[in-house]
Amino acid sequence: MEFLELSQGLIAKHDVTAAVGGQYQERHPLAVVELADGKVVGDLRLAATRNDVVIGGLQTIFGCGESQNHYILRRRRFRIPKFRHGTALLLGAANSDNYYHWLLDSLPRWKILQTAGEADYDFVLLHSQPVRFQDDVLDRLNVPASKRLRCSKNFVHQFERLVVPAMPFPPEEVTPWACAWVRSLFPEITGGPEKVYLRRGTTGRRVLVNEPELEAALAKEGFVSVQPGQMTIVEQAQFLSGARCVVAPHGAALTNMVFAPPGATLVELFHPQHKNHCYVNLAAACGHYYACLDGRVVSRGEDRDSEYGIDVSAVLETLKRTV
Numbered sequence: 001m002e003f004l005e006l007s008q009g010l011i012a013k014h015d016v017t018a019a020v021g022g023q024y025q026e027r028h029p030l031a032v033v034e035l036a037d038g039k040v041v042g043d044l045r046l047a048a049t050r051n052d053v054v055i056g057g058l059q060t061i062f063g064c065g066e067s068q069n070h071y072i073l074r075r076r077r078f079r080i081p082k083f084r085h086g087t088a089l090l091l092g093a094a095n096s097d098n099y100y101h102w103l104l105d106s107l108p109r110w111k112i113l114q115t116a117g118e119a120d121y122d123f124v125l126l127h128s129q130p131v132r133f134q135d136d137v138l139d140r141l142n143v144p145a146s147k148r149l150r151c152s153k154n155f156v157h158q159f160e161r162l163v164v165p166a167m168p169f170p171p172e173e174v175t176p177w178a179c180a181w182v183r184s185l186f187p188e189i190t191g192g193p194e195k196v197y198l199r200r201g202t203t204g205r206r207v208l209v210n211e212p213e214l215e216a217a218l219a220k221e222g223f224v225s226v227q228p229g230q231m232t233i234v235e236q237a238q239f240l241s242g243a244r245c246v247v248a249p250h251g252a253a254l255t256n257m258v259f260a261p262p263g264a265t266l267v268e269l270f271h272p273q274h275k276n277h278c279y280v281n282l283a284a285a286c287g288h289y290y291a292c293l294d295g296r297v298v299s300r301g302e303d304r305d306s307e308y309g310i311d312v313s314a315v316l317e318t319l320k321r322t323v
Contacts, residue, residue, distance in 0.1 A: 008035075008049040008050065008051055008053055009035045009036040009037050009038060009049050009050045009051075010033070010034075010035060010036075010049075011034040011035060011036055011161065012033075012034045013031055013032070013033050013034070014031060014032045014033075014116040014117070015029065015030070015031050016030050016031070016032065016112055016115040016116050017029045017030045017031070019115050020111060020112055020115050020177060021175060021177050022177070028166075028169055028170055028173075028175075029166065030112050030165075030166045030168070031165075031166050032112060032113060032116035032118065032163060032164070032165045032166070033055065033163070033164045034161060034162070034163050035049055035050070035055075035161070035162045035163075035164065036050065036160070036161060037049075037050035037158055037159070037160065037162075038050065038088075038158070038159055038161070038162025038164065039052070039156055039157065039158045039159075039162070040088075040090065040125060040151055040156070040157045040158075040159075040162070041079070041156050042079065042151070042152075042153040042154075042155070042156075043094075043127050043128035043129075043150075043151050043152060043153045044090070044092045044093060044094055044096065044125065044126075044127055044128075044151055045094055045153075047090055047162070047164050050158070055164060079153075079154060079155055079156045080154060080155050080156070081155070081156045081158060082155045082156070082157050082158065083158045083159075083160075084122075084123065084157065084158070084159050084160070085122075085160045086121075086122030086123060086159065086160055086161070087120065087121045087122050087123070087159070087160070087161040087162075087163060088121065088122065088123040088124075088125055088149070088157075088159040088161070088162050088163065089113055089118055089121045089123070089124050089125065089163045089165075090109075090125045090162065090163065090164045090165065091106055091107075091109055091110060091113070091124050091125060091126060091165075092106050092125060092126040092127045092134075092151075093105040093106045093109070093167060094127075095127075096126070096127040096134075097127045097128075097129040097131050097134075098252055099133060099252035099253070099255050100252045100254075100255040100278065102131075102133060102134055102137075103133075103137075103182055103255050103258065104168070104174060104178060104179075104182070104255060104258070104282070105167060105168070107137060107182060108168035108177075108178040108181055108182065109165040109166075109167070109168060110141060111168075111178075111181050112165040112166060112168065113163065113165050116165070118163050121147065121163070122147060123147055123148075123149040123159070124138070124143050124147055124148050124149065125149055125151055125157075126148055126149065126150050126151070127150065127151070128150050128151060128152050128153060129150075130150060132232065132233075133232070133233040135148075136232060136233045136234065137185065137233065140185055140186075141185075172276055172277050172278045172281060173281050174278065174281045174282045174284075174285040175285055176285045176286070178285070179258045179282070179285050179286050182258050183258055183259060186234065186237045186259065189234070189237045189238045189241040189259060190238075190241055190242070191238065191241060191242050192238055192239045192240060192241045192242035192243060193223075193224040193239070193242060193243065194222075194242055194243060194244040194245065195218075195221065195222045195223040195224065195243070195244065195245050196223065196224055196225075196226065196239065196240065196243045196245070196246045196247070197214075197215060197218050197223045197224070197225040197226070197246075197247050197248065198225075198226060198227075198228055198246065198247075198248035198249075198251075198253045198254065198256070199211065199215075199225060199226065199227040199228075199248075199249075199253075200248075200249040200251055200253075206249070206250070206251075206271040206274055206306075206307075206308065207307045207308070208249050208269070208295070208307075208308060208309070208310060209298055209299075209307045209308065209309050210309045210310065210312065211249075213312055214310060214312050214315060217312050217315070217316060218247060218315075221316070221319065223245075223247065226239055228253040228256060229253065236253075236256050236259070237256065237259040239256075240256045240257065240259040240260045241259050241260070241261070242261070243260040243261070243264050244260075244261070244263075244264050244265065244323075245264065245265045245267075245319070245323050246260065246264060246265070246266050246267070247267045247269070247315065247319070248266075248267075248268065248269065249268075249269045249270075249271075249310075250268055250269065250270050250271065250274065250275070250276075250279065254266070254268065254279045254282070255282070257279070257282055257283060257286060257288060258282065258286060260286070260288065262286060262287035262288065263287060263288065263289070264286075264288045264289070265288065265289040265290075265291070265322050265323055266279065266283050266288050266289070266290050266291070267291045267292070267293070267315065267318055267319065267322065268280070268290070268291070268292040268293075269292070269293055269295060269310050269315070270292055270293065270294050270295060271295055271297075271306075271308045272294045272295055272296065272297060272308065273297065273306065275294075280292070289322060291318050291321075291322050293310060293311070293314055293315060293318060295308040295309055295310040295311075296308060296309055296310075296311075
């Protein structure tokens with residue numbers, strides 16, 4: 001983003017690193033850039049200047065090391081250009097219809113925007129797919145429904161003034177300030193069971209085939225099971241607010257560890273063909289203890305579709321060592 005010039009529509013750039021992240025944010029600066037005639041391509045996949053320079057350093061470019069080589073720029077897909085007068089704040093990030101990417105990748109950008117003084121706006125830009133947890137949080141932030149603009153993949157949206165905040169942290173990493181700020185949005189939450197099992201739900205991906213056996217064993221240890229996808233975000237925050245130990249298959253529901261009190265224990269269960277570090281990093285940012293176990297594939301298919309099982313006795317043994 002250092003290369004942006006007035007000829008490319010640069011209006012202003014604000015560095016809020018110290019004000020938001022403090023000393024822990026030095027290697028990932030937090031800036032907000034204002035662009036005249038800035039563009040958003042598709043459902044928030046890319047932000048670009050008026051002369052189509054992709055803005056590096058302010059957005060997560062999934063699957064691509066160099067922003068100028070992003071796959072979207074090589075696709076021969078016709079997108080309808082649409083120009084809008086007024087100021088647009090880019091809040092949603094790519095994949096922000098996912099609970100994790102919304103709460104931790106996208107939502108903390110509101111803190112960055114407000115710290116930069118961006119309080120006067122006509123549009124808040126969101127992912128094309130509406131989901132309830134987004135609207136529930138935006139209601140808390142007092143963002144009028146009339147100003148929430150969902151950006152379809154069929155358009156290139158161009159705005160008289162586009163405001164682009166940095167991502168709060170690099171991919172899969174999590175910073176303590178972002179967790180603390182998200183938690184602060186729900187000051188009323190309190191209570192909830194101390195031992196929690198979060199069901200994977202009915203996504204059809206990475207199905208834990210012996211989940212009933214695991215739940216039964218955990219119930220004998222005092223665990224309460226819940227399927228977070230059937231709850232509102234407030235109910236999820238409430239349920240996790242008293243948790244001292246959480247067991248769960250890897251999935252977006254683990255984002256709710258942000259609401260658990262510091263010092264809680266998370267035991268994450270992995271499909272052996274699908275692993276990443278986002279929740280061990282989330283646990284560290286929140287001051288939680290962390291352990292994980294790998295399952296075994298029991299039916300073949302695509303990596304994300306194959307079923308797997310977990311050694312229940314190994315889960316119980318892990319709990320004995322960590323809780």
